[in-house]
Amino acid sequence: MITVNRDKCARCGGCVSVCPVSALTLTEHGIECDKKCINCSTCVKFCPVHALSLKKDEK
Amino acid sequence: MFDAEYDVVVVGAGPAGTAAGKICAEHDLSVLVLEKRQEIGSPKRCGEGLGKNSLGRMGVEFNSKWVTREIIGATCYAPNGRFVRINYDGPEGWVIERKVFDKELAYQASKVGARIVAKAEVTGLVRADDGKVDVSINYAGTPYKTRAKMIIACDGVETKIARIMGLNTTMKLNDIAQGAQLEMSNIKIDPDRIELYFGNDIAPGGYIWIFPKGDDVANVGIGIRHPYGKESMCAMDYLMRFIESRPELKDGSIIEYNTGGVPVGGLLENMVADNLIVAGDAAHHTNPIHGGGIAEAYIGGKLAGEVVVDALLNKDISAKYLSKYNKMWWDLRGSKMKNVEKLRKVAEKLKDEELNFLAEELSGDDLVEFTRGSALKKLATIMMKKPGMIRLAKELL
Structure with missing residues (x-):
């Protein structure tokens, strides 16, 4: 699963x-x-702002 | 809030959606245009440049209220700082305010009878047995239902409407540019020209732009592409590095922060399904070399509207009938854009020293021709002069 850093995300889609x-x-x-x-x-x-990452425990 | 049924539901109220909605309404169809954001045109995912020529192709009337700055030329910088200047005799385009521009287009569509509703998201689409589509809407937290004969999907790069209706529009990573942009103020810029910076180190697979919106205000942005950049650096990292290296920019204020995905290729052979037409970013309607999409989206939307009007008149909204849209778009824009995509695929492979060489050989007029998909033979001939570029030059022919 992907986790979203909502502070970084600029919601461009x-x-x-x-x-x-x-x-x-x-x-x-x-x-x-x-x-x-x-x-x-x-x-x-x-992601243009590195707001997304793979959740490690489900890799 | 909504009628029980519409002839057409348009999803998305950007330039494509309002163009489609306007055409349908002008032909007396009942039209609902739904915009999931609470404000049309915002947040922008756009450098906001619009050429005079593009406006003409759109068939939209000029209105000074959406202009922030007239543009009389462009300066393109090669990695070594050498530049090619494109000069026009007078204003050849504008940097616009998308929020104002998109709302004006929406206003024009509403004036001829299209109903436009912001903060209204489509949450479900189901093709019913009677051949119509059941549409679920979330308007400001309250669910509603309506029905439509036709859906026009203009819901941007993040489109899901097409996929729900059975048309796969997923982009390959290589066909979408990672975009980041800061609208900056109190900076030192050339207020009359757009500036473009090329180089594998500063903007791998793309370029940096400065689009003036005033004497000391500009959109400073970047588009880069996988796999040319370093994995450790995102588009915004590249942009910040550029800004911080420039004394005229680095202390400027940041008055807007934007990111976006810009389709730069991946042109779709098929943009229709039963009850569905796709236009705009959702259908990858952009210019693959510079990523500009306002005019392409609007033209795509207009064509979609025209085909829907015709299809409803003939009572045939099957994918087979609607497929005339594919042919019309490819004849009008697609084949040109395919040529431009070919150029993009060559340009992205140029090494810095090759870009420097081309900056010496090419004129501003040449660059303008290339962005329109013309004069590629001329470019190939110049590239042939350098043995290292012969293979790439052949790709252009």
Whole structure:
């Protein structure tokens, strides 16, 4: 699963467009990641402000 | 709050969505345009540059209220500091205020009868047995339901509407630029020209821009692309490093902070499904070399609107019928954008010394032609002069 640093995230939604399994959603509260996440880290590589990271315990 | 049924529900009230909504409303269709953000045009994900030529192609009337600064040229810097200047005889474009611009477009669509609602998010779409679509909406925390014959998805890079309706628009990492931008004030800039900085060290796979919005105000931004950058550095890191290296910028104020994903390729062969057309960033309607998308989105939205009007008149909203949109877009914009994408794929591989060489050989007029997908043969001929670039030059032809 992906964790979102909400202080860093500027809510641009770019990560949503690269997620291959539609696990990310841009909501009013920012980016949310659901269980479909396959830990591919494509979104982590995309994020222009390094706001996303893979949660270590579920790697 | 909402009617029980509309001919068309447009998702997203950016330039694509309001263009589509306006066309449909002008042809007496009932249209609902939903914008999930609470303010149209904000937060921006855009450098806010708009060429006179682009405005003409959009068919939108000039209005001084959305202009922050007239632009009479551009200066493109190679990594060694050598520059190519693009000079125009007079104002050739503007840096605009997206918030004002997008709202003006929304106003124009509403004036001809499109109903536009902000803070209204589409939470579900289900194709019903009668061939219409059930639409669930969350408006400011309250759920609503309506129905539509057609959905036009203009919901930006983060689009999910197309995927829900069975059309995969996922972008490859290489086809989307990581964008970061600070609107800065009290800085020293050339207030009449946009400035672009190239180099594999300062902006790998992309460029840095300074778009003036006043004598001492500008959007200072960057677009970079995977896999050219260092993994340890994000777009904002590259931008901050650039700003801090510039005495004229480093002490400036930051009056807005933006990030964004900019489609720069990945053009879609198919942008329709049953009951669905996609336009704007959601359909990757941008110029692949510079990432500009206002005009491309608006034109895509207009085409989508025209095809929907025609489809509803002919009572056929099947993917097969709607696919005429694909052909129309590819004929009008797609083939040009494909050429530009080819150029992007070459440009991103140029080494710094090759960029320096090209800055000596090329004129400002050449650069303008290239961004329109023209004169690529000329570029290839110049590149052929350097043995190291011959292979890349061939890719252009």
